[in-house]
Amino acid sequence: MTLLETRNLSKSFGGLQAIDKVSLKVEQNTIHGLIGPNGSGKSTFFNLLTGVYQPDDGSHINFDGVNITNSPAHAIAGLGLARTFQLLRLYGELSVLDNVMVGYHPHTKYGPLAPLFNGAAVRRQDKAVKEEMEELLEFIGLADHAEIPAAELSGGQRRLLALGRAIAMRPKMLLLDEPGAGLSPVNVDSLMSTIMTLKERYNLTIVVVEHILKVVMTTCDTISVLDHGQKISEGTPEFVKNDPAVVEAYLGREMADEDIRAAMDA
Amino acid sequence: MLFLSRIADLIEALAQRHRLLPWLLAYALLLTLPFILSTLFNDYLIDLANRACLFIMLAVGLNIVKGFCGQVTVGHIGLYAIGAVTSAVLSLEPGGFGGALGFGLSVWVSIPIAVIVTAFAGLIVGLPSVRLEGAYLALATLGLGESVRIFIAVTPALGSSTGLMMIPAPSIGSFVFDSFTSYYYLVMTAAVVGIYFSFAILRSATGRAFQAIREDTIAASVNGINVMKYKLLAFVLSAIYAGLAGALFAHMPPGYLHHNNFTVIEMVTLLLMVVLGGIGNVWGGVIGAIVVTIAYDQTKDLVVYFMDRPIVIQPLVFGLSMVLLVLFMPRGIGGWFEGVRRNRRFIQRSEEKLGDAARNS
Numbered sequence: 001m002t003l004l005e006t007r008n009l010s011k012s013f014g015g016l017q018a019i020d021k022v023s024l025k026v027e028q029n030t031i032h033g034l035i036g037p038n039g040s041g042k043s044t045f046f047n048l049l050t051g052v053y054q055p056d057d058g059s060h061i062n063f064d065g066v067n068i069t070n071s072p073a074h075a076i077a078g079l080g081l082a083r084t085f086q087l088l089r090l091y092g093e094l095s096v097l098d099n100v101m102v103g104y105h106p107h108t109k110y111g112p113l114a115p116l117f118n119g120a121a122v123r124r125q126d127k128a129v130k131e132e133m134e135e136l137l138e139f140i141g142l143a144d145h146a147e148i149p150a151a152e153l154s155g156g157q158r159r160l161l162a163l164g165r166a167i168a169m170r171p172k173m174l175l176l177d178e179p180g181a182g183l184s185p186v187n188v189d190s191l192m193s194t195i196m197t198l199k200e201r202y203n204l205t206i207v208v209v210e211h212i213l214k215v216v217m218t219t220c221d222t223i224s225v226l227d228h229g230q231k232i233s234e235g236t237p238e239f240v241k242n243d244p245a246v247v248e249a250y251l252g253r254e255m256a257d258e259d260i261r262a263a264m265d266a
Numbered sequence: 267m268l269f270l271s272r273i274a275d276l277i278e279a280l281a282q283r284h285r286l287l288p289w290l291l292a293y294a295l296l297l298t299l300p301f302i303l304s305t306l307f308n309d310y311l312i313d314l315a316n317r318a319c320l321f322i323m324l325a326v327g328l329n330i331v332k333g334f335c336g337q338v339t340v341g342h343i344g345l346y347a348i349g350a351v352t353s354a355v356l357s358l359e360p361g362g363f364g365g366a367l368g369f370g371l372s373v374w375v376s377i378p379i380a381v382i383v384t385a386f387a388g389l390i391v392g393l394p395s396v397r398l399e400g401a402y403l404a405l406a407t408l409g410l411g412e413s414v415r416i417f418i419a420v421t422p423a424l425g426s427s428t429g430l431m432m433i434p435a436p437s438i439g440s441f442v443f444d445s446f447t448s449y450y451y452l453v454m455t456a457a458v459v460g461i462y463f464s465f466a467i468l469r470s471a472t473g474r475a476f477q478a479i480r481e482d483t484i485a486a487s488v489n490g491i492n493v494m495k496y497k498l499l500a501f502v503l504s505a506i507y508a509g510l511a512g513a514l515f516a517h518m519p520p521g522y523l524h525h526n527n528f529t530v531i532e533m534v535t536l537l538l539m540v541v542l543g544g545i546g547n548v549w550g551g552v553i554g555a556i557v558v559t560i561a562y563d564q565t566k567d568l569v570v571y572f573m574d575r576p577i578v579i580q581p582l583v584f585g586l587s588m589v590l591l592v593l594f595m596p597r598g599i600g601g602w603f604e605g606v607r608r609n610r611r612f613i614q615r616s617e618e619k620l621g622d623a624a625r626n627s
Contacts, residue, residue, distance in 0.1 A: 050488050077490035085488075091481035093546075094474075101471075102478045106490030108471040112499055115470040116463055122470045147611070169490065 003028045003173055003205050004049070004081075007060040011048055018044045019055075020229040026173070026222075031199070031206045033220035033237075035213070037250060041229040042209045043086060046175050050083050051076045064172060078106045082171035086178045086209075088162045092151030096142055099150050099161055100133045103168030133168060139201075140164045140194065156187050160194070167198055176208040180215055188212060192219055217241065225249065270603065271610060289462060296454055300447040312446040316518060318559040319453035320511045325539045325551040326457075326464045327507025333546030334473055335500035336480025337395045338404045340533055344411030345505045347528035348387045349512025351424050353380035354433045354523050357516075366430055367423040373436040373517055380513040381506055387414075388505020392498045412530060419525040429524035433516050444519050453514050460507055464548050467503065476500055480546075531581060535562060538588050543598050550600020 004026040011019040019041045026032045034042050047053040049061060051073035061069045068076050082103075091099050108125070115122050137143045140160050145153060150161055159179065166174055179195065180188040192215055199206055210216045216223060217237045225233040225240060227249040233240055240246055280287045303311040328342050356376035358368035371379075394406040418424045435444040436452065443449050467473045475496045478486040487493045516523050535558060543554025565583055569576045595602065 052484060052488065072492075073484075073487035074490050074492045077488055083488055085485065089482045089485035091478050091485065093481055094477055098474055098477070102474050102486070102489055102491075105471060105475060105478075110471070112472045112475070112496065115466040115472055119466055122466070126470065147608075165489070 001028045002026065003064055004207070005062045006049070007062075009045070009048060009059045009061060010056040011044055011053060011059075012056060017229050019048060022226070022229070022231045024224055024231065024234075026205060026207055028205050029203070030221040031208060031219055033216040033223040034207060034209045034226065035211075035216055035223060035240075036226035040226040040249075042226055043177060044229075045226065046083060046177055046207075046209065049076075049175065050081060074106075077169060080170070080172035081175070082166040082169040082173070083175035084162045084166050084177055084179060086181060088158055090150040090158060090161060090165070093149055095147050096137065096150055096153065096161055097130070097133060097146040100136060100164050100168040101129060103165040104129055104133065104170075106169055136164055136168060140167075140198075155182060156191075159183065159191060163191075163195070163198070167202060170202070171204065173205045173207065176206060176210075178209055178211060180210060180212050188215060195219075271607065274607065289458070293455075293458055296458070297451070299454075300450050304447070309446055312450055314559065314563055316446060316450055316453050317563075318556050319450070319457040320515050320518075321536065321539060321555040321559050322457045322552050323453075323460045323507050323511035323514075324536055325543065325555040326460050326548060327504040327511070328536060328540055329504075329546065329548060329551045330464060330467065330476070330507070331392075331500045331504040332540060333548075333551070334468060334476035334480065335497060336476075337392075337497060337500060338400055339391065339395075339407040339501070339504075340404045340537070341391045341407030341409075341411030341414075342504065342508055342536060343528050343530075343533040344414035345384050345387055345391065345508035346512040346515070347411075347414050347418060347525070349380045349384040349509030350516040350523055350527075351418055351430070351512075352383045352509075353377050353513035354430045354516040355424065356380065357434050358430065358432070359434075365422045366425055373434055377436075377510070377513040377517075380516075381509040384505045384509025384512065385502050388501045388503075388508070389498055391505070392501025395497050395501065396494050408530075408533075411533065415525050415528045418528070425523060425525065427525075429522060430516075431522055433521035433523060435517055435519060435521060443517075444521075446519060449518055453518070456510060456514060460510070461548060461552060464507075468548065472496070472499070477546075534588070535584065538584060538591070541588065541591055541598055544600030544602070544604070545598065547598065547600025547604065550598050550603075553599055 002025045006022060006024045009019055009022045009024075010017070022045065034045065036042055044053065048055045048059075051068070051071055054070060055061070059069055060067070063076070063079060063081055066079055068079065091102060094102070110118065110121055110125060134143060134146065137146055140163065142157060142160060142164065145157065150158065153161060163179065176195070180191055183191060195206070196219065198204065208216070208220065220237055222235065223237055223240045224231055225243075225246050232245045232249055233243045235243070277288045280291065299315060300312050303315065324342065324346060328339070331337050331339055353373070353376045355367045356369045356371045356379055357373050358366060359370050360368040391407055391410050395403055398406055419426060424430070435442050435449070437443065441448075443452050475486065475491045478489060478491055479493055479496055483493055515527070539554035539558045540551050541554070542558060543550030543552065562580075562584075565580045568579055568583070570579050571577070591598070597605075
């Protein structure tokens with residue numbers, strides 16, 4: 001079943017066509033990789049899907065049977081589409097626990113004025129949510145740091161927290177924007193195994209943007225390749241790896257095939 | 267320092283028994299304050315305490331929009347003015363002094379109406395926040411706040427330059443809240459309830475949404491928070507505090523209201539309270555309000571003679587302390603205390619862990 005579908009998705013900033021008529025389908029329960037050289041439009045693509053940017057006319061985005069083309073970001077989040085950011089965007093002053101509790105926001109059962117009129121219900125639900133979120137922190141290995149402000153975590157812990165905050169939204173689909181950026185190879189491997197466990201545990205569909213090709217090639221079921229805002233290739237890792245168009249986008253026309261294989265296998 | 271931490275621990279222990287116990291205890295202690303002040307000092311200090319309570323309400327309210335939600339507003343004193351003038355005009359007898367408006371409503375009716383009117387005004391002050399941020403938002407709200415004062419100053423129906431006089435005091439049956447002491451119970455209760463509700467908001471999903479918006483607006487919207495709705499809500503909530511404080515100010519003895527109570531200087535004083543207490547820290551705001559109210563009262567007659575000419579240096583002192591605070595204590599008293607407490611808890615936990623490890627080995 002197709003969970004996410006874009007048709008003719010376009011976005012231009014002034015004269016720059018950042019995303020150019022991209023049509024893409026993401027099947028349920030798969031890991032879909034999105035790769036492409038720097039500036040090819042991967043992050044813009046995520047920003048369009050999550051409502052951070054509004055797409056140009058003629059675009060169409062469908063998520064879980066709902067047309068979300070021009071929906072505001074908070075409404076899209078409410079439908080179960082969560083994401084992480086390349087630069088994390090954690091709530092630095094808030095504690096680790098509060099960070100994930102903000103993630104739970106779309107499922108809050110009481111209204112924004114309930115603390116004034118119905119304190120008992122607020123306390124009751126918050127207690128339950130807190131327990132659930134502590135369990136989640138336990139699972140991603142941040143339980144010992146629950147009270148610490150997010151800004152005081154180490155780099156790797158911050159990446160985990162960003163992931164935890166997105167999972168707290170109980171999403172159907174998770175968009176990961178370069179989850180491994182800035183991590184050592186060992187840490188990337190452990191992060192990817194955490195992501196795989198989370199996928200099984202919470203029954204997620206994942207779209208991942210990643211520069212570390214080894215990660216993408218080994219974990220993704222399908223890969224789409226963007227270049228200059230256009231989708232130039234799509235298929236299994238094996239297919240994409242051997243697609244001349246991809247090779248050209250990454251390394252230019254002149255490069256010999258052997259070198260490319262070597263680079264991708266590294 | 268250790269003493270303060272002990273008190274904090276004691277409060278926590280009380281809260282373990284029942285959530286409201288520390289609040290009731292504090293309220294009971296505060297009830298005795300007028301007797302202590304009038305026996306040890308004089309009645310004037312009770313009036314000062316009343317003013318402190320009003321400023322506590324203002325500071326706690328401003329903290330919601332500025333501290334929790336991170337929206338820089340400098341128009342808060344304008345909302346205070348709207349609350350005060352609305353309640354005063356509604357409760358004044360028709361045909362008062364100098365062409366002042368009057369509707370002759372009961373004070374218990376005029377205050378809630380004033381609060382509702384101020385809440386709407388808060389919504390209007392908040393509208394620029396949808397598009398503007400930081401210094402630009404500050405400028406827009408400053409303009410709105412100051413225009414309220416000027417509007418009052420030039421409108422005879424609202425008091426203009428003479429001010430509104432003989433504003434009635436609230437009463438229950440034959441008991442009239444027209445003395446400093448009786449009015450103290452009114453404003454103190456309002457302030458305590460205000461502080462309590464501010465905590466209730468802070469510790470709910472609503473408060474977390476406010477803080478998320480303060481920390482990162484884009485992340486907050488992607489986390490499913492309707493940023494616009496919550497920003498406006500923060501403005502409305504803080505306006506309710508300002509409106510109530512303003513209305514209570516209008517009916518406070520001697521029942522006189524002048525637009526000079528709502529100048530930019532007052533706004534700076536209010537900001538100083540919030541910054542001194544620590545932006546975003548509720549108790550900090552309360553402490554800041556008390557400290558600054560007392561300091562304001564003590565320095566208002568401070569005059570320095572320069573070449574035989576008197577110079578009032580209070581604005582200078584306040585402005586300078588604001589600059590020094592922002593430079594050297596940006597998190598205020600509250601932030602500093604929070605840090606000390608967190609360190610203490612961290613040390614405690616580490617010691618516990620070490621103890622466990624020692625026992626296990």
